[in-house]
Amino acid sequence: MLLNKALAVRRADAQLPQDVRAALVDSLYLPVAPLAVGALSGAIISAMVATRANDPWLFACCLAIWLVGLSRVASAFLYKRRRDATDFRRVRRWERIYTAAAWSFAALLGLLSILTVLNHTDGALHLVVATTSAGYAAGISGRNAGRPFIAIGQIMLAIVPLAIGLLVYGDVMHAAMGVVLLLFVYSMCDISLIIRDVVVEALVTTRDKAVLTTRFEDQTKRFDVALNNMSHGLCMFDGQNRLLVWNERFLQLAGLPDSAVVAGARAKYLVRRSVRIGNHPEASVPQLWPELRRLSMGEVEQIFMPFRDQRWMALSRRAMPDGGSVVIFEDVTERKQAEDRIAHMARYDELTGLPNRNLFRERIASALARLQRRSGYMAMHLIDLDRFKGINDTLGHPVGDRLLNAVGQRLQAAVRRSDTVARLGGDEFVVLNARLTQPEEAGRMAQRLLDALAAPFNIDGHRVHITASVGIALAPGDGVDPDELMKKSDMALYAAKADGRGVFRFFEPAMDAAAQARRALEMDLRNALGRGEMEVYFQPLIDLKTGRICACEALLRWHHPERGLVSPAEFIPIAEETSLIIQLGEWVLNQACAEAARLPSDVKVAVNLSPAQFKDTNLASTVVTALARSRLSPGRLELEITETVLLQDSHATMRAMRQLQKLGVRMSLDDFGTGYSSLSYLRKFPFQKIKIDGSFVKDLGIDEGSVAIIRAIAGMGADLGMDITVEGIETEEQLRIVKAEGCTEGQGYLLGRPMPADALRKRIADAPTGKRKVA
Numbered sequence: 001m002l003l004n005k006a007l008a009v010r011r012a013d014a015q016l017p018q019d020v021r022a023a024l025v026d027s028l029y030l031p032v033a034p035l036a037v038g039a040l041s042g043a044i045i046s047a048m049v050a051t052r053a054n055d056p057w058l059f060a061c062c063l064a065i066w067l068v069g070l071s072r073v074a075s076a077f078l079y080k081r082r083r084d085a086t087d088f089r090r091v092r093r094w095e096r097i098y099t100a101a102a103w104s105f106a107a108l109l110g111l112l113s114i115l116t117v118l119n120h121t122d123g124a125l126h127l128v129v130a131t132t133s134a135g136y137a138a139g140i141s142g143r144n145a146g147r148p149f150i151a152i153g154q155i156m157l158a159i160v161p162l163a164i165g166l167l168v169y170g171d172v173m174h175a176a177m178g179v180v181l182l183l184f185v186y187s188m189c190d191i192s193l194i195i196r197d198v199v200v201e202a203l204v205t206t207r208d209k210a211v212l213t214t215r216f217e218d219q220t221k222r223f224d225v226a227l228n229n230m231s232h233g234l235c236m237f238d239g240q241n242r243l244l245v246w247n248e249r250f251l252q253l254a255g256l257p258d259s260a261v262v263a264g265a266r267a268k269y270l271v272r273r274s275v276r277i278g279n280h281p282e283a284s285v286p287q288l289w290p291e292l293r294r295l296s297m298g299e300v301e302q303i304f305m306p307f308r309d310q311r312w313m314a315l316s317r318r319a320m321p322d323g324g325s326v327v328i329f330e331d332v333t334e335r336k337q338a339e340d341r342i343a344h345m346a347r348y349d350e351l352t353g354l355p356n357r358n359l360f361r362e363r364i365a366s367a368l369a370r371l372q373r374r375s376g377y378m379a380m381h382l383i384d385l386d387r388f389k390g391i392n393d394t395l396g397h398p399v400g401d402r403l404l405n406a407v408g409q410r411l412q413a414a415v416r417r418s419d420t421v422a423r424l425g426g427d428e429f430v431v432l433n434a435r436l437t438q439p440e441e442a443g444r445m446a447q448r449l450l451d452a453l454a455a456p457f458n459i460d461g462h463r464v465h466i467t468a469s470v471g472i473a474l475a476p477g478d479g480v481d482p483d484e485l486m487k488k489s490d491m492a493l494y495a496a497k498a499d500g501r502g503v504f505r506f507f508e509p510a511m512d513a514a515a516q517a518r519r520a521l522e523m524d525l526r527n528a529l530g531r532g533e534m535e536v537y538f539q540p541l542i543d544l545k546t547g548r549i550c551a552c553e554a555l556l557r558w559h560h561p562e563r564g565l566v567s568p569a570e571f572i573p574i575a576e577e578t579s580l581i582i583q584l585g586e587w588v589l590n591q592a593c594a595e596a597a598r599l600p601s602d603v604k605v606a607v608n609l610s611p612a613q614f615k616d617t618n619l620a621s622t623v624v625t626a627l628a629r630s631r632l633s634p635g636r637l638e639l640e641i642t643e644t645v646l647l648q649d650s651h652a653t654m655r656a657m658r659q660l661q662k663l664g665v666r667m668s669l670d671d672f673g674t675g676y677s678s679l680s681y682l683r684k685f686p687f688q689k690i691k692i693d694g695s696f697v698k699d700l701g702i703d704e705g706s707v708a709i710i711r712a713i714a715g716m717g718a719d720l721g722m723d724i725t726v727e728g729i730e731t732e733e734q735l736r737i738v739k740a741e742g743c744t745e746g747q748g749y750l751l752g753r754p755m756p757a758d759a760l761r762k763r764i765a766d767a768p769t770g771k772r773k774v775a
Helices: 002-013 018-029 032-053 056-082 088-119 123-143 148-167 172-204 209-228 248-254 267-276 285-296 333-347 357-373 388-395 397-414 440-454 482-498 509-528 568-578 580-596 619-630 643-648 651-662 680-684 704-720 732-740 757-766
Strands: 233-237 243-246 302-307 311-319 325-331 377-385 420-425 428-436 457-459 462-464 468-475 504-506 534-543 549-560 564-566 604-609 637-641 666-672 689-692 723-726
Touching: 018 056, 018 088, 032 056, 032 088, 032 123, 056 088, 088 123, 088 148, 123 148, 123 172, 148 172, 233 248, 248 325, 267 285, 285 302, 285 311, 311 333, 333 357, 357 377, 357 420, 357 428, 357 482, 377 440, 377 482, 388 397, 388 462, 397 420, 397 428, 397 440, 397 457, 397 462, 428 440, 440 468, 440 504, 468 482, 482 504, 482 509, 509 549, 509 568, 534 580, 534 757, 549 568, 549 580, 549 757, 564 568, 568 580, 580 604, 580 619, 604 666, 619 637, 619 651, 643 666, 651 666, 689 704, 704 723, 704 732
Parallel strands: 468 504, 549 604, 604 637, 637 666, 666 689, 689 723
Antiparallel strands: 233 243, 233 325, 302 311, 311 325, 377 428, 377 468, 420 428, 457 462, 534 549, 549 564
């Protein structure tokens, strides 16, 4: 549409009277001074840009601009002397001379712009060439209004290369400026065509002034509509920070009444009015103005300003060549809220709202820095909930999450405002007491924390009791490094749990030595299998009716070359914590099956499974492999499972047990009667045997309650078709009672101690035929 209009104007120009055509050429050359100023300005700006960039190509552009600009000024003076409006051929020649020089000058400015933008990252250079080209293009429409074909050529040659350079520069801001410049080209070309009509009509006739006025008003309205339909607020200031132009969106975002915004109003006056009407309830003019001043001085390109109703505005400034500026207002409330949420998530625990590990490290670093400047103490309380996993597994994760949230609230209520409560993850919390005068205060604080958690919690109708263990490290005595304090509080926590849980312990140097010894034991344990230090012992299980050995339990023994025989109570917990138990368990299973295959076919072998092994998705295939290698019948293998495994009650646990049951392997519930024993286990899980824990056996003959428990379990097992094995039988009286109460199998030192495989085979072989009794 614009091209069609330009061509139509060019055809119309050919029909203009000669005197009108001569007058239009006069407007190109006269007066000479503005032409000289424009040429000089372009030459100076190009020289500055080339010098700052130190670019040989820009120096070449600069030289060409100087030469073309000089030739334009020279031709203007020559035209002034030799002009002849009556010689139409000469008029057309002068027009062609002007066109060639003007287009060359514009093209050189465009070349300077695109080379600067594409080859240099200096924002100041980008701004200089952009404003120079845009200013030159803006001035063209006035001087060349009568010859729009010349004006449009200059606008295109000066601005389009710059716009292309900005579009391909590589960031959003430059690309946006490139798009705006292309729109600017279109508008300026359109304006040139419109002004040409006005100028030509003024030259042809002055009688229809009303038409001329109407066209100018229409153009003004067009600019006004474009300005007021912007999505951002805009206001333009002169070099003295006086308001020149603004749009309706600016009034809406700033919340200013029309009466407060008038041409000539100073920026500080607008800020004062904004504060007065309550836009900034927590700030005053002296607080807001310094940052705005930095923006107006060009020290920063953008600032963020809070408004009432928790709104945020982004103010961006762009300088103009005359010293003024354009300020853009943008409502960035949603973006700022999203950024704040992300920042909060990085520093606070999502579940409890407490500081997380990152923020806690910042707090402890600040506290340690303060501690070095003054006397006193600082305490770190590491808190771990006792047996939280059981609650989480039995009541469900949603209840567990709400319990953790409630624990966090109680801990916060128990500390001072200057203290920090943080959640490190899982069921582990930490409290930082940054201002203590005596170490004893840390102990009193720890007891307050334990007391705060002692009262039962009511979570979704469930009455939940929870205890906690607390480990305490003190600064500066235990160290002034955050990691060191965390390590030592963890050692103290470990000691608190070892002492029975529900208590607090201060770090002691002996704990470090114990931890080092434990780490050394762990390192030895990792190499024990490879060094052949492990051996499987077997403890007989006796059929209480026949007195024969009906099974044997595989028990792992560690013969350390320096430590001697290491107790399973020492190394099994380490193996379970480090997942070494999976490797050890697989080895024990293979050894036990291989040895059982060498025993009489009526003797079974029992192997304990750790809860960690049930987390291994390859458990069933491990059992299949062990049976295949040893050629042991699946019915001769008993897998003993503790209630800890059942507490997990997960889909994976059930799937593993079903797979093992399908193999024909027998399942035994070990240590029944301790921990979280539940009769629902016997209904939900496929057990063929129950093993009564030895703690119920030691009081047989002394405590009637123990006898009643044995009787009840034995009766229940008989009704369910399960074998009942009693552990820990050490006296004849205990043996007599468990026989009398209907138990089917017995195990204990009275009946046989754990022994190597060859010793077990010898005892079985030496037993009287049909008896195979172990003394």
